Amino acid sequence: MKTSGQKGNPLLLGIDLGTSRTMVLSNRGTRDMVRSVVGYPRDIIGVKLLHDSHMIGEDALKRASYLHIHYPLEDGVLKEANDQAAEAAKLLIKHAISLANPQPGDPIYGVLGVPARASMFNKNQLLKITQELLDLSMVVSEPFMAAYEIDQLNNAIIIDIGAGTTDICAMKGIIPSGEDQVTVLKAGNYIDLVLENLIRETHPEVQMTLNLARKIKEQHGFVGEPKEEVVVNLRKNGKPVTCNLTREVRTACETIVTEIVEQLQNLIMVFDPEDQEEVLRNIYLTGGGCRIRGLADLIASHLKEYGQVVVRQVPDPDYCGGSGALKLAMELPPQYWEQVGHVYRSSK
Ligand SMILES: Nc1ncnc2c1ncn2[C@@H]1O[C@H](COP(=O)(O)OP(=O)(O)OP(=O)(O)O)[C@@H](O)[C@H]1O
Ligand SMILES: [Mg+2]
Structure with a gap:
C-alpha cells in the first residue's frame, strides 16, 4: 500500500x-x-552499460541491442x-x-x-x-x-484507432456495456506491417524495416485520392535513392477501413431507430492512428446510403x-x- x-x-x-x-x-x-516499453539487460554487460536494473520508454528502445524489450x-x-x-x-x-x-x-x-x-x-x-x-x-x-473529454456521452460513436486495436464504442448516455463496443484487431501496427511488406515487394533492392515503415506512415499516411505524391529518401546498398511510395502508402492505410465500416454498421443498430439519425452525425475518430489523412471522409463516404453522416476527428487525438x-x-x-x-x- x-x-x-x-x-x-x-x-x-x-x-x-x-x-x-x-x-x-x-x-x-x-x-x-x-x-x-520496459527494457531489461540481456546479460552482465548490459547491466554494466545501463547502470540500472531496467530502463523505460524511448530510452529502452534505443538500447534494444543489449536489452530485452517488454x-x-x-x-x-x-x-x-x-x-x-x-x-x-x-x-x-x-x-x-x-x-x-x-x-x-x-x-x-x-x-x-x-x-x-x-x-x-x-x-x-x-x-x-x-x-x-x-x-x-x-x-x-x-x-x-x-x-467524456469531448462531451459526447449520448447518441455518439467513438472510434479509437490505436497501435494494437481499433475500438469502436456506442455512447448511449450510460457506461458502455459489452454489446455497445467492438474491437477490430487492425490498427496502426497492422498498417505498418502491410506497408513494410508492400515496399519490400515493389522495391526489393531498398532496405526496409518495420520502424521505417511506421515513420513513413506517420509522416505521409493518407487514404482516398492522393493530394500529393509520397516521395521518400531510402537506402539501396547503403547509397541514397528516392522512391515514390504513393500507391503503397495508400493501399496499406486503406486496409483498416473495410472492417471499421462493417463494425460501424453493426453498432449503429444498437441505438434506438429514432436516435440513429443523430448518431450518424456524431461519429468521432480518436487515437494516434486517426491522423491518417482523409480517413474521416473515406469512412463517411462508405456510409452514403445512411443519409447525412458526419465523421470528425477529435481536436487532440493523442x-x-x-x-x-x-x-x-x-x-x-x-x-x-x-x-x-x-x-x-x-x-x-
Ligand atoms: N501522424 C500519424 N499518422 C498516422 N498514424 C500515426 C500518426 N501518429 C501516430 N500514429 C500511429 O498511432 C498509433 C499509436 O496511437 P495510440 O497512441 O493512440 O495507440 P495506443 O493507445 O498506444 O494503442 P492501443 O490503443 O491499441 O492500445 C501507432 O500505430 C502510430 O504509428
Ligand atoms: Mg489507445
Missing part, C-alpha cells in the same frame, strides 16, 4: 495506458507521453497471469506517475484508461498494481474517457483519452468514483 502522509492537496492524474504509448496528464499541468500491454490489455508482465506494467505506471512530479506527502488520485474490452481479471490486476502507487485509483474504459481521464478525476468528487469505474481506495 502506498504510504503518503496525505498532507498536501491531492495530485490528480489521468493516465491512458496504450499498447505503444502511455499518456499522463495532471491537475498541475503535466502533459507527457512515454512509450509503453511490452507490458498487449493489444492494450495487461498480459494475463504473467508475473513478469505485471512487474513491467508496474514499472511503467510508476514511471508515468513520476512524470507528474509528485511531492512528498501528496495524496495521489488517478483515473486510468483501459481498453473497453479489458476483462474483470485485467481491471483487478491493474488496480492491484496501482495499490502501491496511488492512494485512490479508478479504472475506466478508454472510449468512455474520450467521449491526448483525448488521457485528458478525459483527468477531467473525470477533477470533476467527479472521490466519493462517487465507485459509481463510474472499478476503484481501489487506500484505507487511510
Whole structure:
C-alpha cells in the first residue's frame, strides 16, 4: 500500500495506458507521453552499460541491442497471469506517475484508461498494481474517457484507432456495456506491417524495416485520392535513392477501413431507430492512428446510403483519452468514483 502522509492537496492524474504509448496528464499541468516499453539487460554487460536494473520508454528502445524489450500491454490489455508482465506494467505506471512530479506527502488520485474490452481479471490486476502507487485509483474504459473529454456521452460513436486495436464504442448516455463496443484487431501496427511488406515487394533492392515503415506512415499516411505524391529518401546498398511510395502508402492505410465500416454498421443498430439519425452525425475518430489523412471522409463516404453522416476527428487525438481521464478525476468528487469505474481506495 502506498504510504503518503496525505498532507498536501491531492495530485490528480489521468493516465491512458496504450499498447505503444502511455499518456499522463495532471491537475498541475503535466502533459507527457512515454512509450509503453520496459527494457531489461540481456546479460552482465548490459547491466554494466545501463547502470540500472531496467530502463523505460524511448530510452529502452534505443538500447534494444543489449536489452530485452517488454511490452507490458498487449493489444492494450495487461498480459494475463504473467508475473513478469505485471512487474513491467508496474514499472511503467510508476514511471508515468513520476512524470507528474509528485511531492512528498501528496495524496495521489488517478483515473486510468483501459481498453473497453479489458476483462474483470485485467481491471483487478491493474488496480492491484496501482495499490502501491496511488492512494485512490479508478479504472475506466478508454472510449468512455474520450467521449467524456469531448462531451459526447449520448447518441455518439467513438472510434479509437490505436497501435494494437481499433475500438469502436456506442455512447448511449450510460457506461458502455459489452454489446455497445467492438474491437477490430487492425490498427496502426497492422498498417505498418502491410506497408513494410508492400515496399519490400515493389522495391526489393531498398532496405526496409518495420520502424521505417511506421515513420513513413506517420509522416505521409493518407487514404482516398492522393493530394500529393509520397516521395521518400531510402537506402539501396547503403547509397541514397528516392522512391515514390504513393500507391503503397495508400493501399496499406486503406486496409483498416473495410472492417471499421462493417463494425460501424453493426453498432449503429444498437441505438434506438429514432436516435440513429443523430448518431450518424456524431461519429468521432480518436487515437494516434486517426491522423491518417482523409480517413474521416473515406469512412463517411462508405456510409452514403445512411443519409447525412458526419465523421470528425477529435481536436487532440493523442491526448483525448488521457485528458478525459483527468477531467473525470477533477470533476467527479472521490466519493462517487465507485459509481463510474472499478476503484481501489487506500484505507487511510
Ligand atoms: N501522424 C500519424 N499518422 C498516422 N498514424 C500515426 C500518426 N501518429 C501516430 N500514429 C500511429 O498511432 C498509433 C499509436 O496511437 P495510440 O497512441 O493512440 O495507440 P495506443 O493507445 O498506444 O494503442 P492501443 O490503443 O491499441 O492500445 C501507432 O500505430 C502510430 O504509428
Ligand atoms: Mg489507445
